[in-house]
Amino acid sequence: MSAPLSADLAQIGKSVVIKxxxxxxxxxxxxxxxxxSIALKNHSLTVGPNGQVKASVEAKGxxxxxxxxxxxxxxxRVELRKSAVVTGxxxxxxxxxxxxxxxxxxxxxxxxxxxxxxx
Amino acid sequence: xxxVTLNFMKLFRGSSGSPAQTPQVPQKLTRRSSGLGELxxxxxxxxxxxxxxxxxxxAANIRFFTERTHKIYSEDLLVASTEPHLVTKDEQGATILDxxxxxxxxxxxxxxxxxxxxxxxxxxxxxxxxxxxxMGRLWSVLKPGGMLLAFFHTKDAGPDSPCYRFHIVEKxxxxxxxxxxRREARRGPTGAIHTAVVDSFRLQRVFNNRHIxxxxxxxxxxxxxxxxxxxxxxxxxx
Numbered sequence: 001m002s003a004p005l006s007a008d009l010a011q012i013g014k015s016v017v018i019k020x021x022x023x024x025x026x027x028x029x030x031x032x033x034x035x036x037s038i039a040l041k042n043h044s045l046t047v048g049p050n051g052q053v054k055a056s057v058e059a060k061g062x063x064x065x066x067x068x069x070x071x072x073x074x075x076x077r078v079e080l081r082k083s084a085v086v087t088g089x090x091x092x093x094x095x096x097x098x099x100x101x102x103x104x105x106x107x108x109x110x111x112x113x114x115x116x117x118x119x
Numbered sequence: 120x121x122x123v124t125l126n127f128m129k130l131f132r133g134s135s136g137s138p139a140q141t142p143q144v145p146q147k148l149t150r151r152s153s154g155l156g157e158l159x160x161x162x163x164x165x166x167x168x169x170x171x172x173x174x175x176x177x178a179a180n181i182r183f184f185t186e187r188t189h190k191i192y193s194e195d196l197l198v199a200s201t202e203p204h205l206v207t208k209d210e211q212g213a214t215i216l217d218x219x220x221x222x223x224x225x226x227x228x229x230x231x232x233x234x235x236x237x238x239x240x241x242x243x244x245x246x247x248x249x250x251x252x253x254m255g256r257l258w259s260v261l262k263p264g265g266m267l268l269a270f271f272h273t274k275d276a277g278p279d280s281p282c283y284r285f286h287i288v289e290k291x292x293x294x295x296x297x298x299x300x301r302r303e304a305r306r307g308p309t310g311a312i313h314t315a316v317v318d319s320f321r322l323q324r325v326f327n328n329r330h331i332x333x334x335x336x337x338x339x340x341x342x343x344x345x346x347x348x349x350x351x352x353x354x355x356x357x
Contacts, residue, residue, distance in 0.1 A: 080176075095185075097178035104199075106192045109185040 014050040022055075031066070041075075049083055062092075064101075071105075148295045149288065153344040154268045154352035156291030158235060161266070162187050168234040171260070173241050175284035175298065180237075183287045192233075196253065197282070197320055199225050200246055209248075218252035226253070228260045236261055238269035239285045242334065244320040250334070258337050261357040267338070271326050273349040282320040 009027045012018065016032035023039040030038075031048030037056045038045060044061035047053050051066035058073045064084040072078060074092040082100035089106040097103065161168060168189040172180050173196050184191040202224070205216040236257055242250055257267060272280055283295040298319045326334065328343065328351075335341050335355045344352040 095178075095181065097176060097181065099178075101176055102195065102198065103176040103193045104195070106190060107181050107185060108190055109188075 012051075014048070028059075037070075047084075056088075146297045146299075148283075150293055150295060150346070150348060152291055152293050152352060153346065154270075154342075154354045155287065155293060157342070157344075157354055158266060158268060159290035161235065162189070162290065164189075169232055171228075171233045171236045173237060174239040177284060177286045179286035179288065179294070192228075194225060196225060196241055196249075197244055200249060215248040216246045218249050221249055222252055222256055226256045226260065230259050231262045231265075232260050234262055234265050236265070236267040237285075238267055240270045240272075240282065242269055242326065243272055243322055243324065244282050245323065247323060254334055255337070258357060263357055265357050267335075267355045267357070269353050269355075271331060271351045271353060272322060273345075273351060274325050274327070275349050276322060276325055278322050280322045282322075 009029055010024060011029045012032045012034065014031040018032070018034045018036070020036045021039070022028070022034060022036065025041075025043060027044045027046070028038070028040055029046045029048060030051045030053055032050070033052045033054075035054045038053070038059070039057075040059040042060050044063070045057060045059040046063040047066045047068050049065045051064075051068075053067065054069045056070045056072075057068070060074065060076045061078075062072055062074045063079045063081065064086055065081045066083065067085045069087045071088045072086070072090045072092070074090075076092070077094040077096070078090055078092045080086060080095070080097045080101035080103060082098040084098075084101040084103075086102065087104045089108065090103070091108045091110055093110055095107060095109065162184075168184075169192070170184050170189055171192045171194065173194055174180075175195050175198070176193050181191055181193065200216060200221065202221075205220055207215060207217045209215045238257070242254070245253065261267060282298045284298055286294040286296065288294050331343075331351070331353055332341060335353070338355040338357050340356045342354045344354070346352060
């Protein structure tokens with residue numbers, strides 16, 4: 001599967017390896033390896049089918065098709081596609097999980113009120 | 120050459136027979152669960168519960184508990200037990216799984232953390248070398264008074280009894296979905312470990328009631344429910 005092409009989408013290709021803190025103000029598609037942390041406050045992260053992310057992740061929306069190891073915090077929603085392998089705790093308002101996805105960790109659904117009060 | 124190819128393909132298909140020999144079993148079934156029904160009185164608790172689901176990742180179960188503001192932890196121990204690095208030999212040279220490594224990688228929770236553990240059919244399909252260590256760890260991560268639900272086949276079950284994943288539909292209704300394929304770690308003649316995709320998990324053993332009581336001997340109480348489909352449901356309280 002090739003990465004979606006969009007002018008507002010930053011992409012990390014499958015041969016790219018990044019270690020460190022990643023932050024940004026645009027949507028990000030990761031099909032390579034990232035180790036560290038990813039912060040995209042009001043934007044979305046997609047981990048592509050070849051993506052291997054070992055990082056704590058904070059974003060508005062998170063879609064996982066590949067491997068993600070680390071805690072995940074989404075202010076809006078998390079989607080685990082059928083090929084997703086996720087190890088870590090997920091905190092989000094909404095979550096969808098396709099059959100075949102693998103999750104090892106806690107799911108905590110936070111309401112808007114919870115987020116506002118910092119619970 | 121042909122036999123080499125045959126053996127090579129066998130590695131990927133498993134040695135338990137071709138798909139044509141597999142008996143036709145419905146892929147999805149619905150069943151009433153008395154054990155789950157007994158647990159359901161807990162679901163209305165206003166205090167959020169910590170629930171550990173040890174079956175395959177189930178969106179239905181996650182939805183069921185998060186809608187009720189409970190916290191759910193998902194950990195598929197059967198899949199975890201197929202990790203190639205767990206394969207080792209015991210003192211007699213028999214192939215076993217390393218329970219220390221397994222528990223170092225899995226079930227890493229604080230003591231007395233969970234109100235409920237949903238074991239489903241895990242003890243029947245888990246490798247022999249992991250069963251007791253896993254049950255010991257589950258005892259320690261359950262709160263005193265916490266409950267564990269497990270399903271056991273009766274002696275009528277054969278080795279080809281299908282392994283299911285369990286989705287909670289209602290308070291005492293489960294949808295059972297057959298697990299068709301899985302990964303398996305095997306050590307080759309050179310000592311290298313290979314991962315193969317084979318037929319579903321196989322029934323490892325059938326516990327009788329005394330075995331079940333022994334397995335849960337550290338727990339405070341045990342309650343059996345015999346279902347029509349020759350499955351014993353067991354609810355234990357720490």
